[in-house]
Amino acid sequence: MPTPTSSALPPDFDSRHFRHALSQFATGITVITTRLAQGKFIGLTASSFNSVSLDPPLVIWSLGDKAQSMPVFTDNTHYVINVLAADQRHLAEQFASRSEDRFAGVEFTLSRTGLPILKGASAWFECFNRSRYPEGDHLIFVGEVEQCAFKNQAPLVYHHGQFLTSKAL
Incomplete structure (x- = not known):
């Protein structure tokens, strides 16, 4: 029987x-949305x-540490998580x-804190940027x-490198 270790073994892949x-x-x-200090909207x-x-209501998401938008998301107090619908x-x-302007042609309303909520999203969550934790990359x-x-x-679902809808599942 293998002996448990006190730290992770190196990956074999x-x-x-x-x-x-x-x-x-x-x-x-x-699609996570927020706003630059000058008022321009950004999203990814x-x-x-x-x-x-559930109590308190908390959600998580992660962003690659080399993302250009990292300073905006780490410094802003709020963001909106828009869950996309199949269409x-x-x-x-x-x-x-x-694209320089990812909001070109996109329909949205504004949240209580003035951030974009994408029209037609299955769900959306307006979040206070409570905490951040570096892990890996x-x-x-x-x-x-x-x-x-x-x-x-x-x-809208992503599986095995492809977008799927519930009809394709």
């Missing part, structure tokens, strides 16, 4: 193998979103692009949900 294994887990797709596509606690693949792709954000809403509609 490379990053490509790890990425392929992770792709077997289906995830929802979100993220699939690393999950609930943490919003175009938004997932637009907010994942390197990402920063984990914990958001305290101040307001949220949802619609009962099919989600």
